[in-house]
Amino acid sequence: MEQKYIRNFSIIAHIDHGKSTLADRILEQTNTVASRDMVSQLLDDMDLERERGITIKLNAVSLNYDADDGHTYLFHLIDTPGHVDFTYEVSRSLAACEGAVLVVDATQGVEAQTLANVYLAIDNNLTVIPVINKIDLPSADPERARHEIENDIGLDASEAPLISAKLGTGVHQVLEDIVKYIPAPQGDPNAPLQALIFDSYYDSYRGVIVAVRIKNGEIRVGDYITLMSNNQSYQVTELGIRSPKEIAKDKLECGEVGWIAASIKSVQDVRVGDTVTLRDRPCNEPLPGYRRLQPMVYCGLYPTDNARYNDLRDALEKLQLNDASLQFEAETSQALGFGFRCGFLGLLHMDVVQERLEREYNLDLIATAPSVVYEVHLRNGDVQLIDNPAVLPPNQMIEYIAEPYVKASIMAPKDYIGPIMELCQNKRGIYQDIQYMDDSRVFVVYELPLAEIVYDFFDKLKSCTRGYASLDYDLIGYKKGDLARMDILINGETIDALACIVHTKFAYQRGSAITRKLKEIIPKQQFEIPVQAAVSGKVIARTNIKAYRKNVLAKCYGGDVSRKKKLLEKQKEGKKRMKAVGSVDIPQEAFMAVLSMDED
C-alpha cells in the first residue's frame, strides 16, 4: 500500500467514555467485522478487562476504508491501555501513530486522565481529532464538552463530530475526518528497516508475536532481524496484519502496522519501545523514546497452601510469557513460608496479576502489603535498593533512607479543593500548584511519596471528593525521608510479612491503626493474643485480641445434620484461608491490613 493511503491512529478516551464502542462501530462500518459476528467491545480480549472496563493489553487492527474521495485507505487502529500504570506503553503505542481520535463523553466532559493521554499524544506530535460522544443521552451537553476541549486542552473543537458510538450516529464523519486530517506516514521505504515495537504477546506454537509499526524500510518473511536494545537476532518465520483475526502476508511495508513471528522464546527479550532492524542492513540509530521499564511496586505473593508453591511458580512463569513488566523472584518469609517477591508497574497491575493467578490458575494467595523501592544509604557509603521492608538492614547501619516521589496531578470540582489539600498534606505532600481550569474545576498538583499513593491515597481521594476527583502521577525521583521500619508482633512473634517502612512522624498513628485493624481482622482464638507495633525494638502501639470462649452449635437434631455440617465446613474453609503463624491463625486480609487504615 502506498503510504499516502495509510492512516495510523489511536483512540484516546477516559474509562467509559466509549472508546471500545467506537472501535467496534468503526470495525462494523468498514465491514472488517460483520455485525452478526460482533462481540461487544471486540478489542478487549481478556475477560478481566471487560469486567473491569479497562484495557490492559494493546491490540492493533487493520481495516480498509472506502472513502468518499473514491480511494480505499488502509487504517491501522492501535488500541492503548487506559490506566496510569501503563503510561509508558501508551506513549509507545501513540508513537506508532500519526494521529489520535479523542473521544469525550458529552455527559461528562474532559477528565484528568483524558488530559494526560492527550498530552502524551501531543508530545508524540500526533494530530488529535476531537469527537463528542454519547449525544443520544438525555443528559448530554455537547456544547459544554466542546467548550472544555477548547479551554482545558486547547484543541479546536468547532468541527468536532457529534456522535453516538452506541447507535452509530456520526461515525461516518469520524472516518472521513481520519482520512482528511490525520497525516499519512512519511517514512523512507528505501532506508534500512526501523520498526517500533509497541506490544508483544506469547503464542505457544510460534513464540513471541511482536506488534510493530514500520517507520522506515520494509520487512519480509525470511529476513534476519535484530532487536536493538539487546542485539539479539532472529529469522522472521511469519508476518502479517490483524483484521482483527491474523492475516499472514509476505511483507510489511513502510508506514504499515502488523505483527512478526520469529521464534522468539521469551517476552522478556522483546521490550516495548525497542527498535527492530535488519541484521544484514541495520539502521544507524534506534528510534527515540525507548525506556527499560522498572517495577514501581513490589509485594510478596504466597500460596495459602505451601504445597502449591510450584504451581504458583508455574503460573507466574506463564503470566510472564505475556507480561514483560511482571518480575518475580523466590523469597522466604518466616510467617508465610515459601513464596515470591513480585514487581509491578503499579497497583492496578498488581491487582490484575493477583486476580488472574487466583482466577485462571485457581490459586489461593496471600499478598503482603505493597511496598515501593527504598534507597537505603548505609553508614559505610553503600546504597541498597530495598523492595521488602522485612529485609531492611538494622537501624544502626543506616545513614538515611530515601523514597520515591511522584508528581501527582489531581483534577476535581473546585468545591473539593479543601479536602484534597488536607489529604495531600496528611500524606506528606509538598504543594506545587493549583490551576483553575474553568469556573467549576481545579487542577491540584502535589509532590507525594509514592508509598502514600500505594497505601490508601486513591481510596481516600475518592471518598473525600465523592468520586469526582481523578488522579494521574509521574515518578520524579528519590527524596531523603525520616523513615524507619515498623515491626508487627502477634502473640510476641515478629511477623516479617507485616513489617512496613513508615515516616517516624506518623509511626504512632499508623502503628495504632494497624494494630486496631488486625484486632478486627484476626478472629478470636482460644487464648488471648497481644498485637504490637514496634519501631527500633520499642513498642509504640499495643492491643489485645481477647480469647473467645464459646463456639458450639446450640441445636443439632435429625433434621439439622446437613445444615450444621455445612456450617462446620464453612468454618473449616475459613481456617484453610488462614495461615497458622506459631499458634495463631491469621487470615489473608491481615497481611493487607497496613493498607486499609482509618487513622482518624
Next chain:
Amino acid sequence: MSKSLYVHIPFCSHMCYYCDFAKRRYEETLADRYLEALNKEADRIEQKSFDTVYIGGGTPSSLSCRQLERLFEIIERFEVKGEFTFEINPESFDREKAEILKKHGVSRVSIGLQSFNERILKEAGRVHDDKDIERTFECLDKCGITNRSIDLMYGFESETLEELEKDIEKAVRMDVTHISIYELEVHENTVLGKRGYRNCDEETSYLMYKLIREKLPEYGFVQYEISNFAKEGYQSEHNRTYWHYDDYTGIGIAAAGKENHVRYENVRELKKYLSGVYCEDHLPLSEEDERFEAVMMGLRLIEGIDLKRYQEKYGCYLLEHYSDAVNKHLANGNLIVNDGKLCLSDKGIYVMNDILVDFM
C-alpha cells in the same frame, strides 16, 4: 431398620420471630388437606414399628381436636414401642386436646415456653403469657401426662445474666422432667434476621451457658447433651437416636430421615407436598460422611461415643482413624477418653465446633 419416626406438622397459630422451621399459618382446610397428604405418605412407609415417635412442628397442638383425632388415626398404623412425644405450645393447648393426647398414648410432651420474661417473649414474637402456661400444666396434670419437657432460649440481644438466672429459677420450679435450653440462633430468613437482630455478645453468651450448666444440676437436671438437661431416667429416648446416629424415618413436609446410608429431606413447599411429591432430596452417605457425622452427633452427648460400638458400626477405630484431631485435643484437654468412651471435657464443651473442624 429405623429406630425412630419423626412426624412434622407445619402449622402454627402464630409465627415466632426466630423460627426457621418449615411452617404455615394454621388454616383449617389447608390442615385437613395436609393430613390427607400425610396419610398417603405414611402409607408408603413399610416399617410398621418404631422404638420412638416424635410429633413436632410447627405447632402440632395448633390442630383442632377433630384434626388431632385424624392425625392419631394416621399414626396408629405404626406401633410405638417406647417414648411417644408430642410438641405443644401453651397458647394453643387445652383440656380437650390434652385428653386426646392421653387417649392415643402420648407419653411425653415438649412444651415451647422459651422464656418467662415478658420483654424477651415479646422480642421473640411469642404470644403466650403466664396464664397460658398455668392452664397448660393444669390440663396435663388432670389427664396425667407427667413426663414433660420444656424448651427455653437464651442469648437475646438485650438479655442480661440476671434475667437468665430468673428464667432458670422459674423453670426448675415447674413440674417438669426435662429442660432443653438453646442459644438463640438468628437465621437470615426469619423476622429477627430481616430486622438485623443480633445475639448477645460472645462473652455474655459464654457466661450464660456457664450459668446454665452450673444452675440446672443444682436442681437435679443433669446435663446429658450440649443443650439438654434431664432428671434421672428422663433423657429423651427419641433424640438419643439422632445423637447415636442411628437410622430414623421422617414424614411430613421438610422432615428428614436417614435410612440405609442415605439421608433425605422432604420437600419444603406445601403445594408440592399436597400434590403428592414428598421427597426430592436424597443424599447417599459415604463411609467417611458417616464416620464424621457419627462423631459430630455423638460428641454432643456428655457420655461421649462408645469406641467399641463405633468400631463395630463404622469399621475403624475412632482414635486411630482421626488420630491427628484426637491427639491434638486430648493434649490440649478438650477431649477425654474414659471407660471406653471418647467425650468432650468440661472445657471442650464450649468449643466443640473447633474440635469438630479438626475431624473434617
